[in-house]
Amino acid sequence: MKNFLLTFGILTLLSIQPAIAFEPEITDPIQKSIIEIQNPYAFATMPGATTGAAFMVLKNVGELDDKLIGAHSKVAEITEIHQNVIDPDDGKMMMRKIKEIDISIDESAVLEPKGYHVMFIKMKEALIMGENVDITLIFEKAGEIKTTASIVAPGLKPKIEKTMPWSSENKAKPNADEETSTEEEATPEILEKRTDY
Numbered sequence: 001m002k003n004f005l006l007t008f009g010i011l012t013l014l015s016i017q018p019a020i021a022f023e024p025e026i027t028d029p030i031q032k033s034i035i036e037i038q039n040p041y042a043f044a045t046m047p048g049a050t051t052g053a054a055f056m057v058l059k060n061v062g063e064l065d066d067k068l069i070g071a072h073s074k075v076a077e078i079t080e081i082h083q084n085v086i087d088p089d090d091g092k093m094m095m096r097k098i099k100e101i102d103i104s105i106d107e108s109a110v111l112e113p114k115g116y117h118v119m120f121i122k123m124k125e126a127l128i129m130g131e132n133v134d135i136t137l138i139f140e141k142a143g144e145i146k147t148t149a150s151i152v153a154p155g156l157k158p159k160i161e162k163t164m165p166w167s168s169e170n171k172a173k174p175n176a177d178e179e180t181s182t183e184e185e186a187t188p189e190i191l192e193k194r195t196d197y
Contacts, residue, residue, distance in 0.1 A: 033141035034062035035103065040149035041158050043113075044129035052076070052120040052127050054135055054149045058101075059108040062142075068101040068109065070138035075127065076120035079135070084114045095119075100140070113155075127151045 040056035052075070060066055072079045080097050087094050093114070101116055103109045111117050118135060120127075127133055132148045139145060152158050 032063040033060075033066045033139065035059065035066060035137075035139060035142050035145060036061055037137070037145065037147045038108075039158065040135070040147050042127055042133050042149045042151050043154040044151050045123070045127045047126045049126060050121070050123055052123055053082075053113075054118040054120070054133065055111045055113065056118075056147070056149065057108050057110050058103055058137075060103040060105055063105065064141055065102070065104045066142055067103060067140040068137060069099065069140050071118050071135055072138075073118075073120060073133060073135045075123055075125055075133055077122035077124065078120075080119045080121065081116065082119040083116050103139075129153055 036057075036059040038057040038059060040054065042052060042054035045052045058068060068081060070079075071081060081099075081101060082095050083098050084093055084095050086092070097119075098116075101109045101111075109116065118137075129151055131151050133151055134146065134148050137145045137147060150158055
C-alpha cells in the first residue's frame with residue numbers, strides 16, 4: 001500500500017511540474033503604454049455652430065508603439081479624428097475622417113490646424129472662449145484617457161504651460177521644465193463642408 005501511494009505521489013508531481021515550469025509570464029501591455037498629452041486647446045465657436053475642432057500634441061514616452069483610434073466629448077453628438085489634406089484634383093484644402101494616428105515610441109503626433117485634429121460634429125453647445133472642453137481620447141493600447149482643452153480665439157496657439165503624461169491609470173504628472181511659447185498660427189482657411197454627417 002505504501003509503495004502504491006509513493007508511486008501515485010511521484011506520478012502526480014511529474015504531471016504537474018511541466019505546467020509550472022512552462023507557465024508563460026503574464027504582462028499587461030496597457031501598463032507599458034504611456035502617452036503625454038501636451039497643450040490641448042480648441043477654437044471658440046459662434047452660437048449655433050455645428051462643428052468645432054481641438055488640437056494637441058500626443059507624445060509616446062512608453063515602451064510600446066500606440067495609436068489614437070477615437071475620441072468622444074459631451075459637447076457633440078459625434079467626435080472623430082480628422083485630417084486636412086490638399087485635393088490633388090483642384091488643389092483645395094479638404095477634410096477627411098481617418099481611422100487612426102500612429103504614435104511610435106519616442107515620437108509625437110501633432111494635432112494642429114490644417115493637419116490632424118479632433119473634430120466635433122453636431123455640437124450640442126458652443127465652445128466659449130476662456131472656458132474648457134473635456135475630451136476623452138481612445139488609444140489602442142493605453143485605452144481611454146481624459147483631458148481638458150482650453151478654448152481660445154480661432155487662430156491662436158496658447159502658451160504651453162504644462163505637460164500631462166498619462167497612462168492607463170490617468171495620473172497626471174505636470175512637467176515643470178516645459179518651456180512657454182507665444183507663437184501664433186494663422187487662422188485656418190474655411191474647409192470644404194462634409195455632407196456625410
